[in-house]
Amino acid sequence: MAVERFHFQVIIDNAHYLLVGNLAQGQIGGVLLTLLIALSSGLLALIIGFVLALLCRFFPRRLAPALGTLGELVRGIPLLLLIFWLYFLLPMLLGRGAPDTISVIAALALFNAFSVMLTILSGLAALPPGQNEAAMASGFTHWQRLRWVLLPQALSHILPSLVNLFVALIKDTSLAFVVSVPELTLVSSQINNREQIYPLEIFLTAGAIYFALCSSLTWAAHQLENRLARRQLSIV
Amino acid sequence: MIQFKKVSKQFGTVPVLQDIDLHIATGEVVVICGPSGSGKSTLIRSINRLEEIDAGEILVDGLSVHDPSRSLNALRREIGFLFQQFNLYPHLNVLDNITLAPRRLAGQSRAAAEARAVALLEQVGLSEKQAAFPANLSGGQQQRVAIARALALSPRILLFDEPTSALDPEMVGEVLTVIRQLAHQGITLVVVTHEMGFAREVADRIVFVDKGRILEQATPAAFFRQPSHPRARQFLQQLTSPLHLSEAST
Amino acid sequence: MKHYHFDWSAVWSGQPLTWLLHGVGVTMLLTVLSCLLASLLAVILLALRFVPWRPAGWLAAGWIQLFRNTPLTVQMLFWYFGALPLLPEGLRNALANGPILLGLPLPSSEMLTAIWSLGLFSAAFLAEDLRAGVRAVPFGQWETVRSQGFSTWPALRHVILPQALAHAWPPMVNQYLNVLKNSPLAMSIAVAELMYQTNQIESFNFHGIEAYASASVLYLLIGLALSQLLQRLGPAPLHDKGVPHGR
Numbered sequence: 001m002a003v004e005r006f007h008f009q010v011i012i013d014n015a016h017y018l019l020v021g022n023l024a025q026g027q028i029g030g031v032l033l034t035l036l037i038a039l040s041s042g043l044l045a046l047i048i049g050f051v052l053a054l055l056c057r058f059f060p061r062r063l064a065p066a067l068g069t070l071g072e073l074v075r076g077i078p079l080l081l082l083i084f085w086l087y088f089l090l091p092m093l094l095g096r097g098a099p100d101t102i103s104v105i106a107a108l109a110l111f112n113a114f115s116v117m118l119t120i121l122s123g124l125a126a127l128p129p130g131q132n133e134a135a136m137a138s139g140f141t142h143w144q145r146l147r148w149v150l151l152p153q154a155l156s157h158i159l160p161s162l163v164n165l166f167v168a169l170i171k172d173t174s175l176a177f178v179v180s181v182p183e184l185t186l187v188s189s190q191i192n193n194r195e196q197i198y199p200l201e202i203f204l205t206a207g208a209i210y211f212a213l214c215s216s217l218t219w220a221a222h223q224l225e226n227r228l229a230r231r232q233l234s235i236v
Numbered sequence: 237m238i239q240f241k242k243v244s245k246q247f248g249t250v251p252v253l254q255d256i257d258l259h260i261a262t263g264e265v266v267v268i269c270g271p272s273g274s275g276k277s278t279l280i281r282s283i284n285r286l287e288e289i290d291a292g293e294i295l296v297d298g299l300s301v302h303d304p305s306r307s308l309n310a311l312r313r314e315i316g317f318l319f320q321q322f323n324l325y326p327h328l329n330v331l332d333n334i335t336l337a338p339r340r341l342a343g344q345s346r347a348a349a350e351a352r353a354v355a356l357l358e359q360v361g362l363s364e365k366q367a368a369f370p371a372n373l374s375g376g377q378q379q380r381v382a383i384a385r386a387l388a389l390s391p392r393i394l395l396f397d398e399p400t401s402a403l404d405p406e407m408v409g410e411v412l413t414v415i416r417q418l419a420h421q422g423i424t425l426v427v428v429t430h431e432m433g434f435a436r437e438v439a440d441r442i443v444f445v446d447k448g449r450i451l452e453q454a455t456p457a458a459f460f461r462q463p464s465h466p467r468a469r470q471f472l473q474q475l476t477s478p479l480h481l482s483e484a485s486t
Numbered sequence: 487m488k489h490y491h492f493d494w495s496a497v498w499s500g501q502p503l504t505w506l507l508h509g510v511g512v513t514m515l516l517t518v519l520s521c522l523l524a525s526l527l528a529v530i531l532l533a534l535r536f537v538p539w540r541p542a543g544w545l546a547a548g549w550i551q552l553f554r555n556t557p558l559t560v561q562m563l564f565w566y567f568g569a570l571p572l573l574p575e576g577l578r579n580a581l582a583n584g585p586i587l588l589g590l591p592l593p594s595s596e597m598l599t600a601i602w603s604l605g606l607f608s609a610a611f612l613a614e615d616l617r618a619g620v621r622a623v624p625f626g627q628w629e630t631v632r633s634q635g636f637s638t639w640p641a642l643r644h645v646i647l648p649q650a651l652a653h654a655w656p657p658m659v660n661q662y663l664n665v666l667k668n669s670p671l672a673m674s675i676a677v678a679e680l681m682y683q684t685n686q687i688e689s690f691n692f693h694g695i696e697a698y699a700s701a702s703v704l705y706l707l708i709g710l711a712l713s714q715l716l717q718r719l720g721p722a723p724l725h726d727k728g729v730p731h732g733r
Binding site for chain 1: 551552554555556557558559560561563564567568569571572666667668669670671673674681684685688694695698701702705706709
């Protein structure tokens with residue numbers, strides 16, 4: 001069986017659907033939906049994760065072990081299973097049906113919140129203990145130490161890790177395909193089912209879009225890491 | 237004024253401080269010395285509760301350091317602490333290192349805090365380094381900035397935990413000069429150090445500690461001329477005799 | 487919250503139990519075979535970096551970037567819908583009918599595609615962990631081994647790689663666990679692994695909570711067993727004391 005030439009036309013014909021889904025009918029999809037899911041769950045994860053990290057720092061004996069175990073459970077099962085859990089539980093908890101997209105956002109936010117928590121905690125733990133001692137000796141309260149001395153320093157280690165988490169998040173949005181949320185992967189699959197004879201073109205294009213998004217963010221993370229490292233050493 | 241009353245502390249089963257009784261008068265300059273592992277660091281760190289004691293009492297200005305009526309942070313703001321590793325904040329320049337506590341703890345305005353910081357930098361001889369970052373300073377310069385930082389809150393007590401032990405020999409002098417200038421200005425100075433020349437010139441009293449006990453307290457003149465305790469004699473001998481230097485210098 | 491009646495026998499008896507156990511078997515097979523393939527490929531990718539010919543290293547780096555920056559879902563769909571049909575017809579038919587090789591039944595073409603896809607995807611991450619492990623070996627080690635007169639391959643084999651592996655092992659164990667946690671994606675190309683079976687039970691008798699809870703416990707247990715096994719199989723952690731690193 002001969003390999004056909006790459007058939008660009010099928011991509012061009014379906015470009016609008018790939019990019020924004022059924023926007024004309026008021027249904028967001030495609031790349032747009034992928035970005036919306038990633039950004040909203042990312043933001044939620046960041047906020048919740050930050051709060052969880054603070055809780056672990058302020059209540060190391062009472063809350064930290066429980067949160068640690070909870071994190072192990074949430075991150076120890078497949079993310080897809082977590083999506084199914086919330087897909088099933090959210091309607092029960094809310095008393096009514098919830099859009100599938102919300103289940104996906106909730107699952108991604110929950111999973112990544114614990115990742116953010118761990119990233120922040122390990123970033124703080126990596127600081128020289130003398131910093132905390134110096135701040136303590138001046139009489140700063142716990143919160144003041146975190147705010148003015150520890151977090152600013154840990155940030156240079158934490159930020160690149162957070163960007164990497166976001167890159168993984170963008171890739172994980174494609175899991176929504178399994179629960180029929182019309183993000184980029186499902187949309188590509190639908191186009192493939194319709195067109196039938198151009199699977200290579202369609203999936204390579206989808207892959208290329210993800211690649212463009214993820215690799216540019218990874219590159220940005222490297223740049224960020226380098227610039228932060230340079231600033232710490234003051235070799236400006 | 238600092239007072240230790242029958243203070244003891246253990247790390248697990250190992251006794252680190254044993255029945256410490258010590259009285260330091262306001263404005264006094266006390267040097268604490270002893271072999272490594274003698275507990276002198278723990279002793280000084282328990283004054284501002286960087287280490288917690290297991291038994292006994294420590295009083296600062298007549299009030300126990302554990303007294304609930306004075307918060308721990310309030311206590312620490314009255315006491316300046318200098319570390320062997322300086323511990324300047326690397327993400328802040330020199331001026332910000334010094335003004336952080338006055339602005340965020342004492343509520344001073346940026347202008348007032350910076351004016352005082354500039355004066356302190358002049359006092360320690362580093363006026364031109366305001367905008368520099370710790371990474372660009374030598375060890376001696378960093379420690380002097382640390383002293384300015386500690387002075388910024390106008391503490392009544394300054395504690396020095398081996399301030400020159402991490403410095404190259406040629407920088408030890410500049411730091412000791414600054415500390416010496418602070419002596420007898422009304423601030424109580426407690427210095428843990430091996431620098432016996434400094435002790436001889438500046439201290440009002442030498443406290444010799446070994447294995448968690450105070451073995452001898454004397455004026456520098458008495459201590460250096462004729463220490464009474466045999467361990468103190470042995471210690472001084474090790475410090476002054478070159479061939480024994482490796483054991484004493486830690 | 488509505489009053490919910492827990493019924494564990496809805497999952498752990500009869501038809502559902504059969505499905506569940508079948509799913510566990512398929513998941514474990516999928517995971518183990520993908521781990522093996524991924525390890526093999528990761529070693530090849532690492533070796534490409536040590537080959538004297540520079541473009542080999544670029545090839546490896548490019549490959550790794552490609553597979554790390556696209557989702558596994560898309561990769562799996564690509565291999566199944568895009569690449570599989572490109573195979574010669576004879577081979578495809580042979581795979582589809584589950585041939586016997588050496589007396590053992592080969593997995594279906596769906597399963598093989600899933601193993602292939604999961605293996606390739608995971609290899610990219612493993613290769614990066616191995617590379618980080620090599621970079622973590624202190625520079626002094628390279629200098630010492632050279633000055634003793636070792637040439638490249640013996641140097642790698644006796645001194646550098648054992649240390650690199652010891653550094654890389656904890657993140658690698660994590661990646662192997664990720665293979666397990668990524669295995670449910672195979673259900674999108676009709677592999678009847680544990681997640682697929684769990685959903686099947688749910689749509690069969692609507693006891694979703696029991697089904698998902700059981701699946702969660704099973705995944706956690708398999709993960710625990712896998713992690714214990716790998717820690718025993720792998721090198722013990724090294725203790726190095728702040729020696730300057732990097733290459």
